Amino acid sequence: QVQLVESGGGVVQPGGSLRLSCVASGLNLGGHGMHWVRQAPGKGLEWVTFIRYDGSDDYYADSVKGRFTIHKDNSKSTVYLQMSSLRPEDTAMYYCAKDKGVKYLDYWGQGTLVTVSS
Amino acid sequence: EIVLTQSPATLSLSPGEGATLSCRASQSISSFLAWYQQKPGQAPRLLIYDANRRATGIPARFSGSASGTDFILSISSLEPEDFAVYYCQQGSDGLFRFGQGTKLEIK
Numbered sequence: 001q002v003q004l005v006e007s008g009g010g011v012v013q014p015g016g017s018l019r020l021s022c023v024a025s026g027l028n029l030g031g032h033g034m035h036w037v038r039q040a041p042g043k044g045l046e047w048v049t050f051i052r053y054d055g056s057d058d059y060y061a062d063s064v065k066g067r068f069t070i071h072k073d074n075s076k077s078t079v080y081l082q083m084s085s086l087r088p089e090d091t092a093m094y095y096c097a098k099d100k101g102v103k104y105l106d107y108w109g110q111g112t113l114v115t116v117s118s
Numbered sequence: 119e120i121v122l123t124q125s126p127a128t129l130s131l132s133p134g135e136g137a138t139l140s141c142r143a144s145q146s147i148s149s150f151l152a153w154y155q156q157k158p159g160q161a162p163r164l165l166i167y168d169a170n171r172r173a174t175g176i177p178a179r180f181s182g183s184a185s186g187t188d189f190i191l192s193i194s195s196l197e198p199e200d201f202a203v204y205y206c207q208q209g210s211d212g213l214f215r216f217g218q219g220t221k222l223e224i225k
Contacts, residue, residue, distance in 0.1 A: 035214065037162075037216075044205065044216060044217075044218050044219045045154075045156075045162060045205055045207075045216040045219070046216065047207075047213065047214040047215055047216060050212075050214060059212050059213065059214075061213070095161055095162075100164070100167065101167075101209070102209070102212070103150050103152070103167070103168075103209025103210075103214075104152040104164060104167045104207065104209050105152075105154075105162075105164065105207070105214070106164045106167075106173060107164075108161035108162055108163070109161060110160075110161055111161060
């Protein structure tokens with residue numbers, strides 16, 4: 001079955017950078033778009049970014065545009081989220097999720113926690 | 119910018135009762151709406167997509183409906199495991215935004 005496993009979270013200082021990874025198994029990553037969604041402690045879900053199945057296009061929430069970049073390496077079955085110029089308000093659990101029809105998110109990982117603090 | 123507004127913020131019911139959760143879109147999104155369930159410490163799970171289609175493995179007590187920009191998630195008879203937070207999400211404009219969530223708690 002489809003399994004997504006995130007890693008790379010941790011504590012980082014404001015202004016710093018971090019790269020998250022999401023390894024996919026049970027599916028051909030080259031045939032699917034992927035998302036990152038985050039959830040600040042005690043808050044709701046915030047969609048962050050999406051990349052098309054072939055990497056031809058990507059989309060970002062206004063809150064991260066220009067600071068975050070999504071990338072997928074189909075040969076490694078891995079999706080990455082490169083985060084830079086991090087702010088305290090970026091503190092959250094970050095989930096990767098498989099796209100369904102360029103509309104929805106049908107499989108989710110368990111998340112990796114990012115804390116931005118000095 | 120499409121905004122999704124969920125109501126109520128909190129819904130207190132007893133097992134066996136029926137539940138009705140609402141999600142209103144600020145503009146037309148056709149039927150491109152999904153519902154997710156999230157339990158504490160867990161990732162969200164897709165329940166309903168295209169407003170009324172159940173995702174794989176989702177029990178028949180969960181159903182979705184739509185009328186214009188108003189969307190409803192119905193749970194016909196609450197099981198103890200149904201008490202969770204529910205989010206709607208729109209898939210219309212490529213920005214995939216979520217509503218703020220409805221917490222379904224045990225009365």
